[in-house]
Amino acid sequence: MTTNALKSSGPSAGRAGDKIFSGAALGAGVLILLTLFAVAVFLFIQALPTFTADPAEISGGAGFFSYILPIVIGTVIAALIALAIATPIGIAVALFISHYAPRRIAGPLGYLIDLLAAIPSVIYGAWGYLVLAPALVPGYQWLAENLGFIPIFGGPASQTGKTMLTAGIVLAVMVLPIITSLSREIFLQTPKLHEEAALALGATRWEMISTAVLPFARPGIISAVMLGLGRALGETMAVALVLSTGGLIPSLIQSGNQTIAAEIALNFPEAFGLRLAELIAAGLVLFVITLIVNMIARAIIARHKEFSGAN
Amino acid sequence: MSKRIDVKDLNVYYSKFLAVEGVNINIAAKSVTAFIGPSGCGKSTFLRTLNRMHEVIPGGRVEGEVLLDGDNLYEPGVDPVNVRSQIGMVFQRPNPFPTMSIRDNVLAGVKLNGKKISRSDADALVEGSLRGANLWNEVKDRLDKPGSGLSGGQQQRLCIARTIAVKPDVILMDEPCSALDPISTLAIEDLINELKNDYTVVIVTHNMQQAARVSDKTAFFNIAGTGKPGKLIEYNETATIFSNPAEKATEDYVSGRFG
Amino acid sequence: MSLTKTTPQSETPLAPRRRNALSKGRMPGWAVPAIAVAAVILGAALSTLGGFAVASFAIYAALLFVIGATVATTVIEGKRRGKNALALYLIYGAFILALIPLASVIYTVLDKGLPGLNMHFLTSSMNGVTGAVDNQSVAEGTPVVGGAYHALMGTLLITLWATIISVPVGMLTAIYLVEYSKGGPLAKAITFFVDVMTGIPSIVAGLFAAAFFGIILGPNARMGIVAAVALSVLMIPTVVRSTEEMLKIVPNELREASYALGVRRWRTILKVVIPTAISGIASGVTLAIARVIGETAPILVTAGIASNINLNVFANWMSTLPTFIYYQILTPTSPTNIDPSIQRAWAAALLLILMVMALNLIARLVASFFAPKKGR
Secondary structure, X not given: OOOOHHHHOOOHHHHHHHHHHHHHHHHHHHHHHHHXXXXXXXXXXXXXXXXXXXXXXXXXXXXXXXHHXXXXXXXXXXXXXXXXXXXXXXXXXXXXXXXXXXXXXXXXXXXXXXXHHHOOHHHHHHHHHHHHHHHHHHHHHHHHHHHOOOHHHOOOOOOOOOOHHHHHHHHHHHHHHHHHHHHHHHHHHOOHHHHHHHHHOOOOHHHHHHHHHHHHHHXXXXXXXXXXXXXXXXXXXXXXXXXXOOOOOXXXXXXXXXXXXXXXXXXXXXXXXXXXXXXXXHHHHHHHHHHHHHHHHHHHHHHHHHHOOOO | OOOOEEEEEEEEEEOOEEEEXXXXXXXXXXXEEEEEXXXXXXXXXXXXXXXXXXXXXXXXXXXXXXXEOOEEOOOOOOOHHHHHHXXXXXXXXXXXXXOOEHHHHHHHHHHOOOOOOOHHHHHHHHHHHHHXXXXXXXXXXXXXXXXXXXXXXXXXXXXXXXXXXXXXXXXXXXXXXXXXXXXHHHHHHHHHXXXXXXXXXXXXXXXXXXXXXXXXXXXXXXXXXXXXXXXXXXXXXXXXXXXXXOOHHHHHHHOOOOO | OOOOOOOXXXXXXXXXXXXXXXXXXXXXXXXXXXXXXXXXXXXXXXHHHOOOOHHHHHHHHHHHHHHHHHHHHHHHHOHHHHHHHHHHHHHHHHHHHHHHHHHHHHHHHHHHHHHHOOHHHHHOOOOXXXXXXXXXXXXXXXXXXXXXXXXXXXXXXXXXXXXXXXHHHHHHHHHHHHHHOOOOHHHHHHHHHHHHHHOOOHHHHHHHHHHHHHHHHOOOOOOHHHHHHHHHHHHHHHHHHHXXXXXXXXXXXXXXXXXXXXXXXXXXXXXXXXXXXXXXXXXXXXXXXXHHHOOOHHHHHHOOXXXXXXXXXXXXXXXXXXXXXXXXXXXXXXXXXXXXXXXXXXXXXXXXXXXXXXXXXXXXXXXXXXXXXOOO
16 A cells, blocks of 8 residues: 555645644633733732732821721621621522412513623612612611621611711622522422422422422522622622711611722823732722632532432 | 445544454445444444544554555545545534525535635535435425424434535444434434445444345344443344354354343 | 111202302401401502502502401401411412512613613714703704614623633533543532533622732733623523523433434534433523523623723733623713713613523523424
8 A cells, every 4th residue: 555545636635624624722721820920910919009008008107907898897898788788588589489389370480580780780789879879878877877786787877878887788689699699590490209209298499499499409508699799799880879887887777888999990091000919909809808708509409410410 | 436345453432441352344445335233332332443444532543454445544645634535424412504595504514615616606516415414305395494394303314414515425323323213213213224235335234124125135233241342243244144144153143041 | 887778858959058158267268358358448548648649559459458357367267267367368469479579670771761761872982972962962852862782892891701601611521520420529610610610690700800910910910801701700600501401401311312323423523412412501501691681790800991992911901891780870971961961771681681581582482492302
């Protein structure tokens, strides 16, 4: 055998196309990695002056740590208020759609809740600022008068309603669809056999849900809440517009407190020099916090993936 | 148009797992050869090595030679794409391209490769291929409708027409009737009988009656146990395999005593 | 089982009993509505004690109903059924509660946005519109001057550039992950970092782009393209994820059919795999656009704010609809007469919501309309 006829003839020219296309696909993936890496490095370089500067020059005059700590706490408080409200309601709404609503309208109802997620955050901010905050003023006065002995409801209540609690409620509205849509998916995966077994034993609907559905869905719910937390921590507009910012105070119904995201949004446009570095450093801190929260959520999802097969 | 295939000492691997071992077989041009054997014996895996489709699966590789009229498919420098345009394949389940019309499905091999073809040549190719697959009369009025709208048997014949349109030398069929009803199966079997006038046909089937009906020669593959490689046990005229096999295992299998 | 023949005991079938044994010990059907009516009346009475308000009335009535109905069920039907009823009321209540903000937001945007959303608003910018202009229009009762044309164009241009950057990068990355990678460390790293990107807060994405271009072009490099890059950081993971999902559900048989015809891999991907998945990919991309078009925070830190029309994304500051809304509310054009600014903000909000809803609708239509034709 001297020449192999299969070698020469045919559309061998197309071979270059294969190389180019696979190279482009690989390049796109590598580009994402390189960009993220470069961005991390650049962010760090730009944030660096904050850590080397004289502590007295940092906002607050006592170094970066005492600058960042109150706004980290504020960020966490806002997110926790949001979760405290959105978790029970979100799970209940998911249960309503998956197990209570008539099957024919369950789909459209789910779409309605998804609409909540589609509304841009700045519109929630505007709504919180112009509609919700004034509406909550009487409620805050009542809380200050009747429950004022509890530090978080300490008076005098804000006259504008632009408080941490209002911001938390707006955040709750924004994370609710996340918690609902993820929990709903998990609820629908509950093995039908388990549900029917519970019902056949004479369980009421609620007993069936609490014995068959909720235990099955627990890891899914936890990760849904964690993802909601990640969103609440990083949300900017709801807080920047709704909260009348100030120093760290325990009362949630007075103006005061601040979150990292709102701090950056409110101050970045006029910032330069060391102030710019401070804000970028604050952004890095926020990034690390949300990263950790999201990682935990994904780890929970990944760990329980093999059990969610419902078979 | 039609070419012969000679396989020499072929070992087929999935990564490190040896799936088929030491196959030697000579397939004549313009004949129908059937591969039979129990599930998992490697007959489909072996079939896929005949047009280098095996290596599409991650980890798939072979040792040995497959000669198409004397040219080794696995010689370094041979482009697998080139091999596949000369050795076509029809799959277990009909798989017409869902986004294409019947006409475009037939022309897929030409158009997907970006070749230019004149309108009249294309029309002739579509009609010729569909006639060759005994489908022309059923679809000639709806060539622009999606191919996925046909019945299962028609879809499979459309896939055969699509394969013929590339003008291959050999057509490999991997259990082409296993997803079809008896009437559609009969239509395909009739078609295979006609195809051998122009092509070398190799068919994998789990249906021994089918092998007896359509093939000139039959190869029996078997496996010693799970985890062991499949082997070619016996290869002979179909009549001999079914009436007077040389090996005990073949006799047990064709007489239905196991498998 | 005994095989004794049972003789019919009477010719006539048993007349239905007045009280079915299976419904013994259950509440009569009128009980719950009756409790509801009582709760509404009592709630109204209670709320008038401290000056009638719709909110307190609703809260009182709901509380009274849930407590009353639960207690009644517990007393008559037992503890288990009481619990079941309580769960039912709370779950229905939660759903109604969740709809209140949605209804309120949509009502507010329509109510306050419609008066300001007119041709003048859509075709003029804020160039030359100062506090004095607003004061004058309020004093004389003339229509509000100034609009969001510049911001609308900014939104469209920045989103367009973000799409131009994200779609090829995102789709090619997904193609690499599904079609080329064999699950090696590089593919794992890309999947991991795309996951990381999904969770990046939008303001941090803005900082990313600002820091990146800040080092390349010097501090205060703010322009449309920087904002587009920031939005791409948010958009790419969505595009990668949705494309990946769609490519994965393309049956392998189609790829093999194409290979078996002697078609090259890149042509198979471009002409067979992607056309099969295109409706899902297009719908995913549209949803990704809908997600980033309303982003505010990343624009604030990357594109600045402008009151004039700037159609060049490669130079000078730019406004978008979200930042326009933000600044009109936070820093009204005329600090003494904020109404014109608020009106412009709501009109822009209505415009933005309409755009987002339209994109969502398009995504749904695309997904169902271009879906591969099913057999027969």
